[in-house]
Amino acid sequence: MPDDLLATTDLLWSSGLRPKGGPALGGISLGRPWAYALRGTTNGIGAPADTQRTVLLCFPFDLEDLPGGCGYRQIELAVDFDDDDVHALDLHPGPGWEDAEGGRVAVFGLGRNQLRWVFRAPAAGETLRPDGRWTQAVLQLSSPFSAVSGRLTLRGKVEHPLLSGTRAESEVHMGDEVAFHVSRADAWIGVPLARQVPQPGAWALAGFDEPTTPDGPLPPGRRRLCLAVDIEKYSARHNADMIRLQRDLLRVMRAACSRAAVDWYNCGRQAQGDGYLLVLPPDTDETRVVPHLIDGLADALASVNREQHRHAPGPSSPRTRMRTALHHGIVHEADSGYAGSAVVELFRLLDSDPLRACLANDQSTDLVIAFSDRLYQDLAIHGYEGLSPAAFEQVQVKVTAKQFTGTAWIRSHFRNPPFDDSTPSAQ
Template sequence: MNRNGHGRYDGAHSEVPHDLLATTDLVFSGELTPRGEPPSGGVSLGRPLAYVLRDATGGAPAAADTLGTVLLCFPFDLEELPGGCGYRQIELAVTFDDADVRALELHPGPGWGDTDGARVAVFGLGRNRLRWVFRAPEAGGTLRPDGRWTQAVLRLPSFFSEVSGRLGVRGVIEHPLLSGTRAESEVHTRDEVPFRVSRADAWTGAPLGRQAPQPGALALAGFEDPGIRDGQLPPGRQQVCLAVDIEKYSARHNVDMIRLQRALLRVMRAACARAAVDWYSCGRQAQGDGYLLVLPPDTDETRAVPHLMDGLADALAVVNREQSGNAPDGPYLRTRMRAAFHHGIVHEADSGYAGSAVVELFRLLDSDPLRALLTDEHATDLVIAFSDRLYQDLAVHGYEGLSPAGFKQLEVTVKKFTGIAWIRAHPCTGRCREGR
């Protein structure tokens, strides 16, 4: 999709090629233009392409009375800048008009490298506002000014007739100054560009070259509002957080580490299903031998937390039963883990989740008493820590069968953190005892 110099977007309908949504300038942020009037660049936005996805068996698309699953592709093309100038960073932001649209997968995903080595940061899993940020791979480097694309697998609130929204582009341009030095300037599209895709224009299936998501590519589910600037905080919300960590992960060989990471993801998803927590609406941050799950702000924690605990225990039992069956005559190391629950204000920051609640959560998870409990309690595969605040809110009142019985109150000191934790070994529930 090469830039052709016509059909620039000015907020009104323009004559543009059929496959081109708009061509628009990038203008300097702020009131002043940098000295020397360097070029601010431009971008051509292709018309989004839609693919109605088939089901997992390769059958027909979803029936009209079920939720729609659609893959949208957003191609765009950067204007080539004169010699000495280049793009250090470019960001494509997509906002859907329907707040009920949810992103199930994003491509490229967090951790992917682009074809020119650009690093990619992604925000918006589980939400209706998405953002891809392409950064130059090294200091002094710039992005190649050619065509790029992003893709989002969307869950729509109903069998869709059309999807609409707005596109915006921001960037950082490096350019020379008259003094002989170099500087960076922020640029952005003057207005968001509206788009609309109807079902009649959608293809069936998926385009060639679609990347399969990896567990680590689903690590970040944050959204950073494009209006937020340095010095401003992203939104902070009261949320329940769950962190888990696998015992003796680093002592395993490579093949076993891969198996454990797969088992970890499976256990987390199964626990969410048990607790009726929407996996795709959660914030998720993979950490190799551990995982951070941030529950949606509207979660009923009186129901979710007790069932997450049972779900973790049951799923671990299933994983271990299968593993022992696959190696009846050989050495078998059970998958065992520590888990910690806390709630407090959480911010979705640029590279993960931030806030004292998250820090305290991991201090509980890493505490010596919780580690010692897992070592000592050979009959269980799961030990759990509650923050004092969560314990007082939930366990004391016996929600969903949760009882103070079995919890031990301990003072936890990890690095500079000192606080009260309530820990217990969590038994396998009746659902998972049979056949273990």
């Protein structure tokens, strides 16, 4: 086998109608992953080998021609790393990527150790060209880079003719997963590629579009700080205003992370239209990050509203107003998002009547924040980074339909900056 070839394997029929013949359809060639130990990353330019924890891995593969009028409708490459603490910082192709022929790629796994690229044909009746493809991931390792290992699998959907003269689509898969191992001795030294600029909300894809196996192992549960936000009266806005609000929300969230020195690309993110879930890295220093996140949210939201007021001055100028909740606890990265009682409780607080009423009844502020009781006791009581217990009001949250009761601490002392109506609107 050539040095650059990891494995060749047959594609087997999985399900659906299929032509007569044996179980094998065609073949796939998997190249050996290429590795680059990255310089100029968060490890520092010229960081010594025993401290570098960022690596770029490339995964090439080749689709062979299919027989008898068959064509690839979809191909999915899955990469599962053996180390649970590996996290993907960047992926290419990225979310929303489209090739020159209109084929699209769906990408899953940012912030995780399980990655998926799904290559889809441009439109009904069209198929993917059988040729070489490749994917790449920038990884944050749990320890200095000595080796990276994992498993590759490939499955897809094939369009094929039937004896009746019609065409059908059936699922195909590799026979067995293929293990890979890349050591530092095999790696080149490289520099990070320029980060892609995604469409708003595209990086929020956190889970897979399909579960792995129904009886697969429980994904790792880690204690994470979680932040959720929701825009007030979003559904009452016009379509164009909804689009602006989603853009504003993304700007506010990213600005808050920047204020708190939190790596946006290392967080779990889940967009929900008028809301957003942010799951911070497991090693987050909550005593420092939480106060700065709060200040960053308040300042960024005020900036967004000042800008909106310049475009539409006057007392009726629309404002973006938000509810926010923070909580920490065990979180699992499940097949279609983030799971765990901590996430459930977070959204109970975010959607609670006391928090909604606080924002609705106080027009002097555009932001209200609820701490879970656990977070309040851990942080606010001790006054970390300027947090003050006096700024919070204790409320009881009860959601009878969900059989949930709990305590929350609400802070609403974020005053809107005065707007000068004499300010001319932006041209």
